Amino acid sequence: MFRHRLTVLVTVAALGVTVAACGSDDSGSSDDSAGGGDAVETTDGDAGSVTTDGASSPGTVDRDATLRIAYSVGPSRFDPHRASSSFDNTSLFLTYDRLVHQSPEAEAVPGLAESWEFNDDGSVLSMKLREGVTFHDGEPFNAEAVKANIERGQTVEQSAIATELAVIEEVEVVDEFNINLILDGDGASLPLVLSDRAGMMLSPAAFDNADLDVAPVGAGMYTVTDYDQDARIMYEAYPDYWDPDAVQAAAVEYLIQVDSVTRLNAIRSGQVDWTFVDPPQVSEAESAGLQLLEVPSLAFYHLQLNRSFEPFGDPLVRSALNHAVNRDAIVEGLQLGLAEAAVQPFPAGYLAHDDSITTDLYAYDPELARELLAEAGYGDGLSFEVIVPTVPNITQLGEAVQAQLADVGIDMSIRAVQPSQTADIFYVQQEGEALVSPWGGRPDPSQTLGLLYSDTGFSNPGRHTTPTFMDAFAATLEVQSPDERAAALRAASKAVAEEALDVILYFPTTPIVYTDEVSGVVGWLSGKPEFRGVGVAG
Amino acid sequence: MLARRLLAVIPLLFIVTIIVFGLILLVPGDPAVTLAGENATEERIDEIRSELGLDDSVLEQYGRWLGDAVQGDLGTSLYSSSSVVELISPRFSTTVVLAAGALVVALLVGIPAGMVAAARQGSWIDRLVTLGATAGVALPSYFLAMLLVLFFAIRNPWLPATGYVPFGDDPWLWFKGLILPSIALGSSGAAVVARQLRSALIDVFHQDYVRTARAKGLRPTKVVMKHSLKNAAIPLVTVLGLQVSFLLGGTVVIEQIFGIPGLGQLAVTAVTEGDLPVIQGIVIVATLVVVAANLVVDVLYGYLNPKVRAQ
Numbered sequence: 024m025f026r027h028r029l030t031v032l033v034t035v036a037a038l039g040v041t042v043a044a045c046g047s048d049d050s051g052s053s054d055d056s057a058g059g060g061d062a063v064e065t066t067d068g069d070a071g072s073v074t075t076d077g078a079s080s081p082g083t084v085d086r087d088a089t090l091r092i093a094y095s096v097g098p099s100r101f102d103p104h105r106a107s108s109s110f111d112n113t114s115l116f117l118t119y120d121r122l123v124h125q126s127p128e129a130e131a132v133p134g135l136a137e138s139w140e141f142n143d144d145g146s147v148l149s150m151k152l153r154e155g156v157t158f159h160d161g162e163p164f165n166a167e168a169v170k171a172n173i174e175r176g177q178t179v180e181q182s183a184i185a186t187e188l189a190v191i192e193e194v195e196v197v198d199e200f201n202i203n204l205i206l207d208g209d210g211a212s213l214p215l216v217l218s219d220r221a222g223m224m225l226s227p228a229a230f231d232n233a234d235l236d237v238a239p240v241g242a243g244m245y246t247v248t249d250y251d252q253d254a255r256i257m258y259e260a261y262p263d264y265w266d267p268d269a270v271q272a273a274a275v276e277y278l279i280q281v282d283s284v285t286r287l288n289a290i291r292s293g294q295v296d297w298t299f300v301d302p303p304q305v306s307e308a309e310s311a312g313l314q315l316l317e318v319p320s321l322a323f324y325h326l327q328l329n330r331s332f333e334p335f336g337d338p339l340v341r342s343a344l345n346h347a348v349n350r351d352a353i354v355e356g357l358q359l360g361l362a363e364a365a366v367q368p369f370p371a372g373y374l375a376h377d378d379s380i381t382t383d384l385y386a387y388d389p390e391l392a393r394e395l396l397a398e399a400g401y402g403d404g405l406s407f408e409v410i411v412p413t414v415p416n417i418t419q420l421g422e423a424v425q426a427q428l429a430d431v432g433i434d435m436s437i438r439a440v441q442p443s444q445t446a447d448i449f450y451v452q453q454e455g456e457a458l459v460s461p462w463g464g465r466p467d468p469s470q471t472l473g474l475l476y477s478d479t480g481f482s483n484p485g486r487h488t489t490p491t492f493m494d495a496f497a498a499t500l501e502v503q504s505p506d507e508r509a510a511a512l513r514a515a516s517k518a519v520a521e522e523a524l525d526v527i528l529y530f531p532t533t534p535i536v537y538t539d540e541v542s543g544v545v546g547w548l549s550g551k552p553e554f555r556g557v558g559v560a561g
Numbered sequence: 562m563l564a565r566r567l568l569a570v571i572p573l574l575f576i577v578t579i580i581v582f583g584l585i586l587l588v589p590g591d592p593a594v595t596l597a598g599e600n601a602t603e604e605r606i607d608e609i610r611s612e613l614g615l616d617d618s619v620l621e622q623y624g625r626w627l628g629d630a631v632q633g634d635l636g637t638s639l640y641s642s643s644s645v646v647e648l649i650s651p652r653f654s655t656t657v658v659l660a661a662g663a664l665v666v667a668l669l670v671g672i673p674a675g676m677v678a679a680a681r682q683g684s685w686i687d688r689l690v691t692l693g694a695t696a697g698v699a700l701p702s703y704f705l706a707m708l709l710v711l712f713f714a715i716r717n718p719w720l721p722a723t724g725y726v727p728f729g730d731d732p733w734l735w736f737k738g739l740i741l742p743s744i745a746l747g748s749s750g751a752a753v754v755a756r757q758l759r760s761a762l763i764d765v766f767h768q769d770y771v772r773t774a775r776a777k778g779l780r781p782t783k784v785v786m787k788h789s790l791k792n793a794a795i796p797l798v799t800v801l802g803l804q805v806s807f808l809l810g811g812t813v814v815i816e817q818i819f820g821i822p823g824l825g826q827l828a829v830t831a832v833t834e835g836d837l838p839v840i841q842g843i844v845i846v847a848t849l850v851v852v853a854a855n856l857v858v859d860v861l862y863g864y865l866n867p868k869v870r871a872q
Contacts, residue, residue: 093723093820100641107596107640180612183598186605236641251651252643253830254725254822278724280820281829284707285723289820292714292722443833447594451606463599470600481601 084542085561090272090554093286093298097253097279100236103223104176107183109463112551115223117258117275118159119241122150122169123218125466129321129548130374131214135164135224135242139214145502148210152200156265158226158242166202170194171227173204184221209500211508212467219466244270244555253279271543271558290536296559297537297544299552301416302359308536316535318546319363319370321464324417326409326424326526327475329449331485332456334405341523343395345385347431348424352387354529357419362529367520368462368471370530373548375468375512380520392431406434407456410449412442420528421459446482453484461531464550468512469499476524492518563856570852574845578630581844582623585837591615592639592835613639626841635845636838638831645842648827653846655725656823659746659815660808662739666747667804671754678755679762680785690755697752702811706745706818713741723820742819746811750804757800761793768792795865802858806851 098111103119124134136150156164173194176184192207204213216222229240237250244266245258258275278294280286283301290298291311300308309315326344328335335341350364364382369375396402411421418439425435438455440448449458462482465471474482477496495515499508519525535552537544543556593610594601610616614625629636635645678690714722720741726734765771766789774788775781813825824843831839862869 105596107598109599181596181609183596184600186598186600186602233642237643251822252641252648253826254820278820279822280723281826282817282820285818285820288710288715288722289724292710292718294721294723441833441835443595443835444591447591451591451594451603465600474600481603 083560084271084558086271086558087273088559088561089274089276090297090541090557090559091276091278091295092554093278093280093289093295095279095281095286097256097277101239101247101250102235103220103225103239103241104179105181105183105236106220109219109551112220112549114256114277115220115239116243116551116553117245117277118239118243118247119223119225120156120243121218122222122224123214125215125218125547125549127545127547128372128374129466131218134218134222136217141210141502145210146206148204148206148213149197150202150204152202153265154200156242157263158224158228158240159246159261160226160228160240162226162228164224164242165199166196168224168227169202170196171230172224175225175230176221187216187219187221209502211500211502212469215467216470245275255279269555271556275554287536290538296541297535297557299533299535302361302534305359305361305534308534313536314539314541314544316537316544316546317361317532318535319372319530319532319548320550321370321373321548322461322550323365323368323370323464323530324420324459324461324528326528327449327458327460327462328526329453329456329484330487330524332407334399334401334407335456336487337399338523339395339399340401340405341526342385343392343399343431344428344433344526345523346388346395347392347433348427348526348528349387350382350528353420353423357416357423358529358531361534362531364529365527367516368475368525368527369468369516370548373468374509375516377513377517377520380517384520385523389431396431396433404432404434406436408436408438409457409459410445410455411437411439411459412445413439414442417459417461424459450482450484466549468516469496472496472499472515472519476519489518489522489524492522492524566856566859570849573852574848577844577848578627578841579623581841582619582626582837585835585840586619595834596639626838630841635842638839639836640834645838648839649824649842649846652822652824652827655821656809656812656816656825659739659742659812659821659823660805662743663747663750663808663811664801664804666743667750667754670747670751672758674751674755675758676762676785676790678759679766680781682763687759690759694752694756697748700748702745702749703814703818705748706741706815709741709745710818725819725821742815742821745818746808746815750808753800753804754797757797758793761796762789765789765793791865795862798858798861798865802854805854809847809850
């Protein structure tokens with residue numbers, strides 16, 4: 024009797040853990056701090072905008088007040104060189120400063136580096152550093168600190184940024200506030216790469232701190248005073264921050280709440296001042312009288328193809344797939360209108376977006392799709408397996424695409440996988456012929472282009488590419504004037520669309536919700552909100 | 562006898578950890594891919610795999626883990642350098658408090674309801690309790706949680722909608738924050754307790770010794786409280802023992818809804834990340850709790866029923 028019941032109880036306990044696994048899937052979509060690579064980055068719930076509309080309320084900001092925010096994830100760790108998810112940025116940006124900053128439109132602007140320039144052949148990037156900056160522990164920020172940071176990022180165990188920094192062969196200290204980065208290869212994307220975790224500066228005195236993963240020592244706007252993992256981070260204003268206008272609150276309370284409904288409840292009941300929600304919660308937030316800012320993002324959802332699968336090597340088939348999906352129906356039906364249908368990998372308003380390419384290029388046309396398939400020799404049908412991570416909104420998207428493709432005679436079978444395993448299965452093991460998932464976006468457009476479409480891209484299983492794309496891509500890596508580079512990026516984006524290298528579906532917009540006490544709210548196209556200049560009224 | 566049972570826990574834990582280890586390894590996926598960052602290369606992933614020892618054989622990995630575990634070292638999380646014990650202990654106490662709150666709700670509501678229903682069998686109040694108990698079992702805890710938040714935190718801002726304040730920080734806020742989650746989590750327990758107690762009491766009421774007590778002219782309350790309740794408590798205790806493991810599973814959902822940093826949340830994160838050492842730690846803790854609950858139940862059997870003691 025005793026033994027029997029024990030078995031039952033242990034089984035029930037084990038079920039509890041199983042429920043835990045399933046529970047994660049209902050718990051909102053941007054909880055993949057854990058996630059491997061992009062396959063699991065469900066950025067639909069993330070901030071980023073090019074507008075600041077409705078931003079500031081006229082009321083005066085209380086510099087002694089605490090800004091309370093609720094976000095879906097905390098950092099994977101506070102060690103910026105080993106933090107593995109781009110979602111870490113939201114909590115890291117508050118306490119770490121970077122060599123290069125981003126404008127809300129995701130372009131490179133001065134940060135701890137006041138200016139930078141490449142030499143003529145692009146082999147050296149010289150940076151002039153800001154003077155008078157100190158880390159939170161009082162250590163000075165200077166050329167030696169930058170050198171030490173970059174070298175640590177390249178070599179520290181479990182570095183998550185070693186690949187981004189690999190192009191830097193040597194860091195040369197010119198004088199106290201000038202450095203030369205000696206490059207081995209094309210470095211055009213480096214300034215924006217250094218606006219991300221790869222450019223975060225950690226106090227050299229803290230390199231070997233045993234508690235670095237929970238107690239950051241940066242030079243950013245706020246210091247971390249208390250950190251309860253997966254629950255709450257308390258930040259306090261850093262009085263010596265070089266840009267005092269950026270620090271509008273005496274403290275920031277950062278609550279980690281995975282579920283969108285929980286976050287909405289928190290702001291409706293007055294526990295927080297700023298959060299973001301999923302599309303289904305928008306009407307409730309509006310009717311509760313909260314401020315709403317709909318923020319576009321660099322992240323997009325796509326049906327990514329393994330183009331080394333023979334049918335997908337054929338541009339006719341890829342065009343057919345593009346014509347077979349009804350993007351507008353998906354945007355309206357699944358995203359409740361909170362998204363921008365798209366056929367190129369960069370959103371409108373971004374420097375790499377080519378205005379001449381519109382969704383008309385692949386208008387929804389099942390008849391044409393069938394003709395293209397027949398022309399390619401798949402008139403009798405085509406079947407393949409798609410990997411779909413088990414996140415509710417992605418599962419829905421996978422099913423919608425499946426139904427639309429079935430209309431043109433394509434049999435797409437869904438293989439559901441754990442979100443955190445998606446990258447391993449599709450990119451590393453190269454299983455499945457396609458993947459439905461979000462692509463998280465990258466600080467520099469060349470990174471997205473290279474990873475997804477080049478012949479060396481880690482996120483391009485099979486490494487299929489086309490000469491037209493490779494030529495256009497190579498041009499984006501050359502060091503040149505900003506205008507020339509933007510033109511090259513637009514050309515590469517156009518090539519992706521015209522060669523139908525991908526079945527891009529839409530760029531989600533994130534609804535940011537805040538009370539009218541909050542001022543200075545800006546949407547960040549990067550999808551990673553920075554709270555520069557955000558404060559609350561007294 | 563107690564000592565023998567405690568000894569039996571050791572092989573049980575051993576088997577559970579082997580099963581968990583096996584399950585995790587059966588599932589495809591590789592933490593190294595995540596850890597290598599978002600612009601990884603295959604070489605970098607291989608490097609990280611060897612840094613973490615993930616390229617060793619399964620037996621080696623398990624052996625290494627087991628070797629540390631028997632010395633009380635449950636390892637460190639793959640994703641942060643926190644030790645598993647450090648991660649689990651604060652969350653465990655939070656979850657225990659939440660589960661205890663739910664048990665209190667279950668008992669405070671369930672016992673009086675069951676007693677009244679049994680004493681007035683067939684009356685309107687009995688029907689009401691039966692109806693309420695059916696609803697309590699049928700209503701999912703997350704749905705009840707949403708309703709509670711809507712009415713008691715948003716429409717009427719009496720109680721916090723989310724969050725958990727440690728007792729040491731502010732006892733009053735701690736108490737207020739626990740009310741809604743405890744009710745949401747404990748409602749089905751209350752329903753089960755009420756139903757079990759009602760039927761057990763009705764059963765006992767038909768026993769000869771109760772008839773005798775009544776015939777002696779004892780007051781009805783005394784018949785119920787003194788003569789019937791203790792005998793009716795045996796099935797109740799069994800149910801409560803089972804509730805402990807249900808509560809452990811139920812906290813996973815409730816913690817998400819109320820944003821409470823407990824063991825359930827940690828389990829969700831660890832499972833989605835494939836953070837093996839943390840998962841193992843949680844499973845061990847959960848197993849120990851369930852085993853402890855069983856022991857308590859067995860000891861209570863002995864107290865409630867001397868015949869069990871004799872065996």
